[in-house]
Amino acid sequence: MSMLAAIRGLSVTYRRDGSEVAAVRGISLDVVAGERLAIIGESGSGKSTLALAIAGLLPASARVEGSIAWSWPSSDAQAPPSVLPDISPARGEVALTYPLSPVNNAAEDRPTAKLPISPLAGEMSGRTERGVTERRPSAIGEAEPPLLGRDIGYVFQDPSSSLDPVMTVGKQIAEVARTHLGLSWPQAFAKASILLERVRLTDPASVLHAFPHQLSGGQKQRVAIAAAIAAGPKLLIADEATSALDTIVQAEIVTLIRQLVAEDGMTLLFISHDIALAAELAERIAVFRHGQLVELGVTAQIVDAPTQAYTRTLLDAHIGLDAASLLNRAGLHA
Amino acid sequence: MTLLTVSNLTKRYRRGGKAVAAVDDVSFHIDPGETLALAGPSGSGKSTIARLVMRLIEPDAGGVEFEGDDFLALRGAALRARRARLQMVFQDPLAAFNPRATVARVLDDPLRIHGIASRTERPHRIATLLERVGLTAGLAPRAIHEISGGQRQRVAIARAIATKPSLIVLDEAVSALDVSVRGQILELLLDLQRQEQIAYLFISHDLGVVRAVAHRVILLDAGRIAESGDARAVIDAPRSAIGKALVAAAPRLHTKRDAG
Amino acid sequence: MSALSRFLRTPEAVAGAFLLAALFAMALSAPLLFPGDPQAIAGPALLPPFQAWSLPLGTDRLGRDVLAELFHGARTSLAVGLAAAAAALAVGAVIGTLAGFAGGLVDEVLMRITDAFQTVPAFLLALAFVSVVGPSLGVVVVAIALGTWTGPARVARAEVLSIRERDYVASARAVGMHPLAIAFREVLPNALPPVLALSSVIVAAAILTEAALSFLGLGDPNRVTWGGMIAEGRTVLRTAPFLSVVPGIALVLTVLGVYLAGEGIVEATAVRRGLS
Numbered sequence: 003m004s005m006l007a008a009i010r011g012l013s014v015t016y017r018r019d020g021s022e023v024a025a026v027r028g029i030s031l032d033v034v035a036g037e038r039l040a041i042i043g044e045s046g047s048g049k050s051t052l053a054l055a056i057a058g059l060l061p062a063s064a065r066v067e068g069s070i071a072w073s074w075p076s077s078d079a080q081a082p083p084s085v086l087p088d089i090s091p092a093r094g095e096v097a098l099t100y101p102l103s104p105v106n107n108a109a110e111d112r113p114t115a116k117l118p119i120s121p122l123a124g125e126m127s128g129r130t131e132r133g134v135t136e137r138r139p140s141a142i143g144e145a146e147p148p149l150l151g152r153d154i155g156y157v158f159q160d161p162s163s164s165l166d167p168v169m170t171v172g173k174q175i176a177e178v179a180r181t182h183l184g185l186s187w188p189q190a191f192a193k194a195s196i197l198l199e200r201v202r203l204t205d206p207a208s209v210l211h212a213f214p215h216q217l218s219g220g221q222k223q224r225v226a227i228a229a230a231i232a233a234g235p236k237l238l239i240a241d242e243a244t245s246a247l248d249t250i251v252q253a254e255i256v257t258l259i260r261q262l263v264a265e266d267g268m269t270l271l272f273i274s275h276d277i278a279l280a281a282e283l284a285e286r287i288a289v290f291r292h293g294q295l296v297e298l299g300v301t302a303q304i305v306d307a308p309t310q311a312y313t314r315t316l317l318d319a320h321i322g323l324d325a326a327s328l329l330n331r332a333g334l335h336a
Numbered sequence: 337m338t339l340l341t342v343s344n345l346t347k348r349y350r351r352g353g354k355a356v357a358a359v360d361d362v363s364f365h366i367d368p369g370e371t372l373a374l375a376g377p378s379g380s381g382k383s384t385i386a387r388l389v390m391r392l393i394e395p396d397a398g399g400v401e402f403e404g405d406d407f408l409a410l411r412g413a414a415l416r417a418r419r420a421r422l423q424m425v426f427q428d429p430l431a432a433f434n435p436r437a438t439v440a441r442v443l444d445d446p447l448r449i450h451g452i453a454s455r456t457e458r459p460h461r462i463a464t465l466l467e468r469v470g471l472t473a474g475l476a477p478r479a480i481h482e483i484s485g486g487q488r489q490r491v492a493i494a495r496a497i498a499t500k501p502s503l504i505v506l507d508e509a510v511s512a513l514d515v516s517v518r519g520q521i522l523e524l525l526l527d528l529q530r531q532e533q534i535a536y537l538f539i540s541h542d543l544g545v546v547r548a549v550a551h552r553v554i555l556l557d558a559g560r561i562a563e564s565g566d567a568r569a570v571i572d573a574p575r576s577a578i579g580k581a582l583v584a585a586a587p588r589l590h591t592k593r594d595a596g
Numbered sequence: 597m598s599a600l601s602r603f604l605r606t607p608e609a610v611a612g613a614f615l616l617a618a619l620f621a622m623a624l625s626a627p628l629l630f631p632g633d634p635q636a637i638a639g640p641a642l643l644p645p646f647q648a649w650s651l652p653l654g655t656d657r658l659g660r661d662v663l664a665e666l667f668h669g670a671r672t673s674l675a676v677g678l679a680a681a682a683a684a685l686a687v688g689a690v691i692g693t694l695a696g697f698a699g700g701l702v703d704e705v706l707m708r709i710t711d712a713f714q715t716v717p718a719f720l721l722a723l724a725f726v727s728v729v730g731p732s733l734g735v736v737v738v739a740i741a742l743g744t745w746t747g748p749a750r751v752a753r754a755e756v757l758s759i760r761e762r763d764y765v766a767s768a769r770a771v772g773m774h775p776l777a778i779a780f781r782e783v784l785p786n787a788l789p790p791v792l793a794l795s796s797v798i799v800a801a802a803i804l805t806e807a808a809l810s811f812l813g814l815g816d817p818n819r820v821t822w823g824g825m826i827a828e829g830r831t832v833l834r835t836a837p838f839l840s841v842v843p844g845i846a847l848v849l850t851v852l853g854v855y856l857a858g859e860g861i862v863e864a865t866a867v868r869r870g871l872s
Binding site for chain 3: 392
């Protein structure tokens with residue numbers, strides 16, 4: 003078990019109309035390489051803020067304290083087969099800690115930042131450097147290693163707003179592959195076509211040339227997943243990725259995510275409000291409430307023997323197919 | 337006597353030159369004080385049926401009989417007056433209110449429009465309604481966007497019961513709520529049903545919730561009724577393909593965990 | 597409060613507000629500082645500026661005090677600009693709301709009428725209307741509004757088309773609210789912000805149109821207007837350019853002030869909407 007990310011004392015504060023709102027308070031959490039970790043909580047629990055902080059997607063106005071130390075498993079021989087067909091990356095174990103505070107110590111960091119930080123970095127060192135400097139100023143320091151899109155794939159809740167409405171699906175996926183893998187357009191399109199097959203879209207050839215509005219919600223989310231994994235990320239973050247879908251499509255997408263994560267050896271961060279869904283997919287569950295980590299444990303322990311009252315409340319609030327009828331409790335004839 | 341009878345209801349939409357039936361020859365009835373659930377995947381027509389029954393949209397064919405009258409024949413003032421008996425609660429508790437509204441204004445509207453209380457009585461009635469749904473009367477002057485999602489849905493229910501309806505259409509009314517709030521709202525709805533004999537047309541994609549609160553269920557697939565019957569009987573042993581798929585897809589806390 | 601502080605933080609908005617404040621001060625103080633008739637003869641004709649203390653901006657061809665005319669002209673510009681814009685926004689918002697909310701035949705008829713007004717250049721419409729009805733302040737206001745209500749109407753209709761599909765409109769119908777009450781209590785107030793965003797452009801355009809009408813001799817003959825002053829000065833442009841330049845600058849600064857302040861308000865409120 004090697005660590006992918008060690009989050010220490012992470013706090014995120016948003017400024018809203020003059021007052022400060024702490025969305026995440028002092029979270030310490032380890033993400034183990036290759037695991038499926040679910041972050042669950044109700045609205046306002048800070049689970050999405052945590053995901054955004056990990057992905058470096060927080061708005062510039064957010065104030066961040068604490069650190070995220072990344073350690074990319076660079077000696078693994080199981081690079082995603084479909085992703086790294088002909089790249090011979092520089093290999094070497096690296097573990098870098100980067101300060102999250104806005105303190106500018108870029109001068110000291112400069113040499114470290116040039117270390118190969120992922121299997122791809124050796125191949126595209128020039129690119130990486132530019133990619134790093136080009137990134138929007140976010141809460142995470144400038145020299146922080148993982149690059150969203152290349153090292154981290156992010157799937158949002160609403161595929162309609164995360165896909166470009168005036169660009170064909172194929173082009174959107176190809177663009178990710180082109181940007182991060184340095185492929186030519188024809189190669190990138192071929193890659194997009196393979197990816198659409200991998201996300202089990204029926205008739206991927208026609209989807210390639212379709213616009214998002216021509217697809218159903220489930221199809222769009224499959225496309226968004228294809229784009230997220232296009233560059234072969236080590237970490238896939240699914241942020242309420244199934245919440246806007248109906249139960250049947252939700253189950254299909256969960257199955258798909260499980261398969262893709264297993265095939266590519268990705269680490270999965272599954273953000274959800276649904277404890278039952280998290281229990282089906284994740285090996286470990288972290289329960290969040292009011293920006294704090296309430297409980298963290300393997301799924302069986304969380305579901306069968308929660309130590310915290312709040313976790314118990316969430317479990318009791320779940321209305322499954324085996325739940326007792328509320329009609330009797332309310333004194334109504336069933 | 338049945339409260340609501342829907343017969344052969346059909347609604348088609350034009351999509352790319354073709355007419356697609358969103359609701360195709362659907363018939364059902366609801367008895368007073370009963371909860372009938374409509375369940376199905378997205379696009380199965382359940383929300384369209386809700387809007388047809390509410391006459392927010394007009395059907396292409398079929399009939400709706402409500403409290404013994406032809407509901408589709410009502411026009412203008414007669415329709416608006418009858419709407420007092422047939423109310424609706426929407427999925428998104430924020431979108432269902434005028435963004436400029438206060439809690440008091442939201443509850444004032446039905447009381448004023450249907451002449452239920454005079455101007456001087458209304459503040460008292462509003463306070464009573466708020467207490468009826470488990471809120472404090474002090475919430476009345478607050479703006480809708482200031483209160484929490486659960487409180488908003490309680491206000492929506494208060495608005496729905498203000499006119500003493502016999503039927504409330506609940507269109508995914510608990511789907512957008514946090515699970516801990518969801519349980520409280522369901523309890524409130526069942527409590528109101530028990531005390532005032534309100535019938536519900538309960539629209540949901542969540543079979544677990546349907547099984548817990550509905551007397552009967554209709555499973556819809558592509559605008560048609562796939563299966564119907566006693567809610568627990570149907571969900572515990574579905575016969576239709578869509579019923580089996582919906583049951584298989586429902587997240588479970590314990591059983592399927594080792595599948596991956 | 598926070599919208600105001602955001603407004604005050606942008607230098608353009610502050611400049612605009614300053615210009616507008618100066619304009620209002622001129623308009624309000626005109627009867628106090630220059631109590632007499634501004635069109636009365638005050639001294640020798642064509643006195644250049646900065647020659648006499650009592651007539652700091654000099655006099656025109658007939659010996660009228662240019663400064664007094666300028667102050668009283670601000671009243672006309674402001675009154676006509678605000679009244680015409682208010683009329684155009686009100687008519688446009690109501691027609692746009694009715695068209696968008698009712699749909700069908702009502703929408704079709706109202707929008708064809710809008711088309712008809714929009715195809716005629718606004719200035720020609722105003723010109724024709726004033727020449728037929730005769731020049732007076734009220735007529736000028738109506739004439740300008742005639743050509744400018746179509747923009748607000750289109751914006752309001754587009755906004756209403758999206759708002760009428762929202763759940764809260766459906767809730768209002770479900771509660772049994774009268775369609776007109778829904779249109780004007782639920783829909784119109786929420787459709788207004790983008791319509792009001794047009795107001796600065798419309799006020800500025802109305803002030804310019806009024807000046808142009810006056811320049812062509814179609815302004816209210818009983819009132820001093822900047823357009824009329826420019827027209828007066830035109831005949832002696834070579835010998836006394838200040839007679840045209842002074843009201844011209846006033847006009848430019850006014851339009852600039854209205855525009856900048858309007859932009860500032862839109863920016864400040866847009867930021868707030870974006871946040872919430």
